Amino acid sequence: MTTFRIRGARILGGDPTDLLVRDGVVAAVGADADAPGAESVDADGLVALPGLVDLHTHLREPGREDAETVLTGSRAAALGGYTAVCAMANTDPVADTAGVVEQVWRLGREAGLVDVQPIGAVTVGLGGERLAELGAMADSAASVRVFSDDGHCVFDPRLMRRALEYVKAFDGVIAQHAEEPRLTVGAQMHEGVVSARLGLTGWPAVAEESIIARDALLAGHVGARLHICHVSTRGSVDIIRWAKARGVRITAEVTPHHLLLTDTRAESFDPVFKVNPPLRTAEDVEALREALVEGIVDIVATDHAPHTTEDKECEWAYARPGMLGLETALSIVQDVALDRLGWDGIAERMSRTPARIAGLTDHGRDPAPGVPANLTLVDPAARRQVDPGSLASRSRNTPYAGMTLPGRIVATFLRGEATVLDGKVVK
Numbered sequence: 001m002t003t004f005r006i007r008g009a010r011i012l013g014g015d016p017t018d019l020l021v022r023d024g025v026v027a028a029v030g031a032d033a034d035a036p037g038a039e040s041v042d043a044d045g046l047v048a049l050p051g052l053v054d055l056h057t058h059l060r061e062p063g064r065e066d067a068e069t070v071l072t073g074s075r076a077a078a079l080g081g082y083t084a085v086c087a088m089a090n091t092d093p094v095a096d097t098a099g100v101v102e103q104v105w106r107l108g109r110e111a112g113l114v115d116v117q118p119i120g121a122v123t124v125g126l127g128g129e130r131l132a133e134l135g136a137m138a139d140s141a142a143s144v145r146v147f148s149d150d151g152h153c154v155f156d157p158r159l160m161r162r163a164l165e166y167v168k169a170f171d172g173v174i175a176q177h178a179e180e181p182r183l184t185v186g187a188q189m190h191e192g193v194v195s196a197r198l199g200l201t202g203w204p205a206v207a208e209e210s211i212i213a214r215d216a217l218l219a220g221h222v223g224a225r226l227h228i229c230h231v232s233t234r235g236s237v238d239i240i241r242w243a244k245a246r247g248v249r250i251t252a253e254v255t256p257h258h259l260l261l262t263d264t265r266a267e268s269f270d271p272v273f274k275v276n277p278p279l280r281t282a283e284d285v286e287a288l289r290e291a292l293v294e295g296i297v298d299i300v301a302t303d304h305a306p307h308t309t310e311d312k313e314c315e316w317a318y319a320r321p322g323m324l325g326l327e328t329a330l331s332i333v334q335d336v337a338l339d340r341l342g343w344d345g346i347a348e349r350m351s352r353t354p355a356r357i358a359g360l361t362d363h364g365r366d367p368a369p370g371v372p373a374n375l376t377l378v379d380p381a382a383r384r385q386v387d388p389g390s391l392a393s394r395s396r397n398t399p400y401a402g403m404t405l406p407g408r409i410v411a412t413f414l415r416g417e418a419t420v421l422d423g424k425v426v427k
């Protein structure tokens with residue numbers, strides 16, 4: 001294993017210091033960070049963060065390897081500064097058995113670029129009718145702790161209650177895609193003045209908010225942990241604030257795209273902007289930024305949703321919802337929230353708290369002697385133009401094409417091994 005001496009990095013934006021990375025851990029920080037034969041990494045001007053953790057990634061393997069594989073998604077993640085990603089269950093076959101989650105987990109180990117932690121489905125085949133083998137997935141080699149039917153809402157309240165009761169026994173968490181399906185039949189975009197003008201069927205905010213309210217009450221009743229995926233409306237923030245004040249064990253995520261983009265993007269009819277939940281209004285975006293700063297929304301998760309050109313470059317109504325996120329997430333968060341969060345606040349929301357929610361004890365730990373060397377080095381002064389053709393993801397559906405974004409990941413380390421150096425994947 002290579003020993004690295006990282007020179008002059010600003011840990012969480014603090015004063016420049018050296019770090020010695022040896023045998024999988026941060027062996028020393030500061031004056032003792034020297035060892036004969038160590039490979040030197042120039043980190044002048046770079047900020048060192050604990051490796052980022054994504055609680056919501058679609059890797060598409062098994063089943064849609066033409067859109068993404070565990071390997072290509074792992075490359076995108078490492079380049080985005082991530083050392084762990086939670087792989088959503090809406091694959092084909094669905095990750096609803098110990099066999100499938102172990103397969104995804106093993107593929108992640110083989111790729112070796114990030115820890116791929118499978119999320120298990122809540123219901124068989126995401127069908128919303130019968131609970132999947134939650135216990136078997138929890139006991140499997142993948143040790144699943146997060147369960148989600150993401151892409152679909154667990155809309156039957158009785159089933160949702162059973163799922164919450166079941167995972168409470170092993171401190172698991174249900175991650176809900178909050179969408180009341182009866183309120184979003186045929187929906188194409190956010191329901192509001194823009195959808196009315198464009199003549200597209202709307203996805204009303206209340207479809208999200210009503211499920212969050214119901215599930216917050218259920219989670220409070222059961223005493224189990226509930227996580228809300230991709231929160232997108234001001235009203236959702238109000239409900240989560242209320243639930244937290246009542247002591248409900250609820251956490252929530254916001255995506256980078258919901259922190260930056262609004263429903264006016266649909267005016268282009270470019271399906272790259274079609275996503276679930278849909279892009280909302282400028283008022284919602286501001287409420288989400290404030291909620292992230294305040295801590296009502298706990299984390300940023302990418303909802304990285306790769307789709308092939310056939311599924312994306314077609315008429316709006318036929319295009320699949322979803323957009324890429326792993327390679328641009330930190331840049332968007334730096335752009336919209338660094339001034340209010342600082343690097344420590346960003347580390348909290350993109351590394352420590354998601355690691356805690358997912359139960360990933362090796363991740364989300366600040367670089368310090370003895371800590372597993374899962375870390376990333378970012379150049380906050382760099383600026384780069386997003387070129388879909390040069391992304392590591394197998395898909396091209398980034399909503400940021402042509403935009404100039406701040407910040408660049410220079411290096412990422414997974415358990416002391418470099419996965420990214422000089423902004424390039426090492427293997």
Ligand SMILES: NC(=O)N[C@@H](CC(=O)O)C(=O)O
Nearest residue numbers: 058150151275276305321322
């Ligand atoms: N976000 C999306 O628009 N799509 C996701 C599913 C989901 O996250 O709901 C996908 O799997 O493509």
Ligand SMILES: [Zn+2]
Nearest residue numbers: 150151177229
């Ligand atoms: Zn979803």
Ligand SMILES: [Zn+2]
Nearest residue numbers: 088150151303
């Ligand atoms: Zn998703």
